[in-house]
Amino acid sequence: MIRAFAMLFLSFGLSTAVFAEAAPPSLEVLVLGSGGPGAVGRAGSSYLVLVEGTPRILVDAGPGSFVRLGEAQASLDDVGVVLLTHLHIDHAGELPGLFKARAVSSAGPIEFNVWGPAGSPGGGQNAYFPSTRDLMQLLFGPKGAYAYLRNFAAPITIHAHDFRTPAGDAESRQILKQGEVSIFAIAGHHGDAPAVIYRIEHKGKSVTFSGDIDAAGLPALRRIARSTDLLVFNSVVRDPPGSPAVLYGLHTPPSSIGKLAQDAGVRALLLSHISPAVEGSRDAVLQSIRANYPGAVTFAEDGLRMRP
Numbered sequence: 001m002i003r004a005f006a007m008l009f010l011s012f013g014l015s016t017a018v019f020a021e022a023a024p025p026s027l028e029v030l031v032l033g034s035g036g037p038g039a040v041g042r043a044g045s046s047y048l049v050l051v052e053g054t055p056r057i058l059v060d061a062g063p064g065s066f067v068r069l070g071e072a073q074a075s076l077d078d079v080g081v082v083l084l085t086h087l088h089i090d091h092a093g094e095l096p097g098l099f100k101a102r103a104v105s106s107a108g109p110i111e112f113n114v115w116g117p118a119g120s121p122g123g124g125q126n127a128y129f130p131s132t133r134d135l136m137q138l139l140f141g142p143k144g145a146y147a148y149l150r151n152f153a154a155p156i157t158i159h160a161h162d163f164r165t166p167a168g169d170a171e172s173r174q175i176l177k178q179g180e181v182s183i184f185a186i187a188g189h190h191g192d193a194p195a196v197i198y199r200i201e202h203k204g205k206s207v208t209f210s211g212d213i214d215a216a217g218l219p220a221l222r223r224i225a226r227s228t229d230l231l232v233f234n235s236v237v238r239d240p241p242g243s244p245a246v247l248y249g250l251h252t253p254p255s256s257i258g259k260l261a262q263d264a265g266v267r268a269l270l271l272s273h274i275s276p277a278v279e280g281s282r283d284a285v286l287q288s289i290r291a292n293y294p295g296a297v298t299f300a301e302d303g304l305r306m307r308p
Contacts, residue, residue, distance in 0.1 A: 024053030025307045026203040029230065030072060032065040034272045034300035036236060037090040043068045043302050044090035045273050047209070047232065048079070051181055051202055057081045058098065059198065059209050062090045066097040068302050076102040081176065084116030085188065085211025086195040087129050092116075096139055096146050099156065106154040115175055115185065117194035118162040129194055136160040163187070163196045172199065172224040186224045189217030191250045199224050205308045208266075210234055212273065214250050222264045229308035231266045232300075233257050234273035239288050243277055258289035268308070269293065272300035 028050040035042025044062020048055045048069075058079050069076070079102065084092055102110060116132030130138065136158050139146050150156050163175065165187040172186040181202045188195035190212040197220060199208040208228040210221055225231050236251040237243035243253075252260075261269050269289070271278070278285055282299060289297055298306065 024050075026052060026205040027200065027207055027229075027308050028053070029207055029232065029270070029306045029308070030055070030074060031270075031272065031300045031302060031304040031306070032068040032072070032074075033060075033062040034274055034302050034304070035062070035064075035090075036273050036275050037088070038276065040276055040279075042274065044093065045085075045234070046091075046094065047272075048074055049200055049207065054078050056181070057083065057183075057200060059083045060085055060091040060211075061094040061098050063093045064302075065094045066101060069098070069101065072303055075105075077105065080111055080113060081178075081183070082112055082114040083183070083185075083198045083209070084114065084132060084196070085198070085209060086117055086190055086193045087132070087135060088190075088193060088212070091211070092135070096149070099140070100146075100149055100152070103149060103153040103156060109155045109157070111157045111159065113159045113161065113176070115161045115163055115183075115196070115198075117187075117196050118164045120192070120194060128192065131162045133160040133162050170220065170223070172197075172220075184224060186220045187217075188213050188220060190214060197221055197224055199228060205229050207232065207308045210252075212236070212250060213252055214248070215252065215256070218252065218256065218260055222260055225260075225264045225266055227265045227267070229267045230270060230306065231261060231264070231268070232270045232272055233261070235271040235278050235285065236273055236275045238277050238281055238285065242281070242284075254285045254288035255291065258292035261289070261293040261295065266293075266295060268296040268298070270298050270300055270306055274300060 030048040033043030033046035043064025046065035047059040049057040119131035172184045176183040184199040188197040207230040208225040
């Protein structure tokens, strides 16, 4: 039967390459961690972005993502870009382990370019968050907690970049271009934690990561996510009053997620950073989003692969 079909294609002047394995997708997201800070069986927020089948970009590094990386049998060999949405533990706590995993499997020098937010503004006793550059020094600098790692198995060079928004600048900016991969960023808003939203583009496909975001950050997200193929949106709270009031100053409820996705022309939604409240009321969450947004909606799971 297969031979007969091949002969039919050849009779029309078509190559047997039609039967070759399909080319890998332009972009693909591997969910290493779909959970939040609670120990409920999901790893903390973390994603690998594959470019034409090869893992190239790490977005966040929540606890447990080290284990999920191994379960997925994914390689960090070509991952040189790390994007941190903010510096809460459930988004950045696994970074030393993932860096060491790359080091012990490498045969040569390693370079990481790490982007993340600038530190808490103003300084003083309420300045809880270091800048991304300072965090890299605290972890991996000459006097850092893991200073040994720089030459433990392979020489590691870390280029840390603080994303700062110039006064009056409310537009996204390109922070990196490597070949046909472009990465854009815009300041997000997550309570008192400085935050960054990222958009990755390659060959006409795009994926946008909201990070943890509250109502004040939605205008920026709406701009950078315009017409994106996939928006990874952190879903922690139910519509009011279904979650503790304090959480609405940090996160976005389903009704607002649906409205933003519709307004921005998002082609598909991936809900991640799933809390027990959202896990236990998926139907209600989906119904609330559907009131405004008719596009595809997927609830993330650790190990899920999704193509924009």
